[in-house]
Amino acid sequence: MADLFNAGSDYDQFLRNLKERIRTAHVRAALAVNRELVALYWQIGQEILARQQQQGWGAKVIERLAKDLRKEFPEMRGFSPRNLKYMRAFAEAYPDEQMVQQAAAQIPWFHNCVLLDKVKDPEERLWYIQKTLEYGWSRNVLVLQVESGLYQRQGGAITNFEQVLPPAQSDLVQQIIKDPYHFDFLGLGEERSERILERGLIDHIRDFLMELGVGFAFLGSQYPIEVSGKEYRLDLLFYHVKLHCYVVIDLKMGEFEPEFSGKMNFYVAAVDNLLRSPKDEPTIGIVLCKSKDKTTVEYALQGIQKPIGVATFQLERELPDPLKGILPTAEQLEVELNAAVVEVQPETEESED
CATH class of the missing domain: 3.40.1350.10 (Trna Endonuclease; Chain: A, domain 1)
Incomplete structure (x- = not known):
């Protein structure tokens, strides 16, 4: 024990290096698990798509499949009807398995779900995947960047x-x-x-x-x-x-x-x-x-x-073009509110009497 304590700064450096190696290995293991999970979800989505297209299975098969998979694997999460629908949409959005392995499988599954919901253009979706990998965006930050139209504004x-x-x-x-x-x-x-x-x-x-x-x-x-x-x-x-x-x-x-x-x-x-x-x-x-x-x-x-x-x-976010002309302006809202105040004022006075 004396020799260990006499090691002093050498031991401290050894411990720091060991901790860093363990953290790195832990991150790599987590990323490997994520890649395997996303690849599995893509394969499930592909199987669902193929049978619906080739054998005419309807949407109800999703409900039945979710029930059977959760019964067989009660300890595993991710087999809800909603998530199975995401798997099908994921496989439909990425028909090329190589693209899944090289890009989509590199980010967490729920990041992919965000992109499936909010980004329809494949090139734009790939851009957000690359930026997520480059900057380590959390899911909330990714949502913020997509909703702010970062792809269109960049450069x-x-x-x-x-x-x-x-x-x-x-x-x-x-x-x-x-x-x-x-x-x-x-x-x-x-x-x-x-x-x-x-x-x-x-x-x-x-x-x-x-x-x-x-x-x-x-x-x-x-x-x-x-x-x-x-x-x-x-x-x-x-x-x-x-x-x-x-x-x-x-x-x-x-x-x-x-x-x-x-x-x-x-x-x-x-x-x-x-x-x-x-x-x-x-x-x-x-x-x-x-x-x-x-x-x-x-x-x-x-x-x-x-x-x-x-x-x-x-200074204010502009409305999407389809909503322009439909929603009232701030000035119109102010007129409506003033009119409403005028209408309720007599009732308020009578109730106070």
């Missing part, structure tokens, strides 16, 4: 990255910028300004970082930089840990104006010269505005040698 900003950055880097940088950004979590009232918007984003920094995406580290708001004895302040400064570069964000409550690009070019140049180290990649500038005209932005970015992107933000 949608207007930029000059292709012209000023190497091809491999420009593709990566383009993908970190969305358009539009959804800031509906702010709940801003009628009084809206750039400072109020900035303050709201800082107060809701967790939601803001989630909307920006994985890799953004917040460094400060109204971040001061000094050039030739004069102080300038950056609305928001971030560092992107995956791209290894600073990211400057300038907030504008109105429509994009050409002079915004010149101002951002100055900010990016200043950060490159004052903050960037030799190990950092070139600083990126993002102008976030309420609206933009594509041609105006493209003209404004022509000839600028610093990487700058222009994207928009929304």
Whole structure:
């Protein structure tokens, strides 16, 4: 025992390494179990599909199958009628078993169920699978990303990255910028300004970082930089840990104006010269505005040698097109509520008498 205790830091290091190996093995075992489970569910779904198509089995076979499987395997969960229907839908969505093994089986089963419910396009579904694997999204985060339309918004900003950055880097940088950004979590009232918007984003920094995406580290708001004895302040400064570069964000409550690009070019140049180290990649500038005209932005970015992107933000989530014109507007609701108050007022007064 004395020898063991005298080992000191050697034993501590040994224990840490052993714990890490056990954790890694445990994770690998869990992933292997998940892959086997998803593969089994796909096979069950394929069998159900084949018999319904070839032998004309109806929907009632699902209920009977669920009952028989739960009777035979009472200790196993997952054989409810609802889950068997998911298995059938899963097999129908992925007719190629190789695709299941290489992609869908790499994420948990209930992640796959979310994608079956909410994403109908196969290419989009595969994109969400890849991002889930890359970023380790939980099921709730996956739901949030799907419902926010991340696939459609990713890489949608207007930029000059292709012209000023190497091809491999420009593709990566383009993908970190969305358009539009959804800031509906702010709940801003009628009084809206750039400072109020900035303050709201800082107060809701967790939601803001989630909307920006994985890799953004917040460094400060109204971040001061000094050039030739004069102080300038950056609305928001971030560092992107995956791209290894600073990211400057300038907030504008109105429509994009050409002079915004010149101002951002100055900010990016200043950060490159004052903050960037030799190990950092070139600083990126993002102008976030309420609206933009594509041609105006493209003209404004022509000839600028610093990487700058222009994207928009929304303070309220827009309704899907099928619901536009059906649901009442806020103004209509206010009129209806006022009318209702007027109608019930006499009854209220009489009851009080």
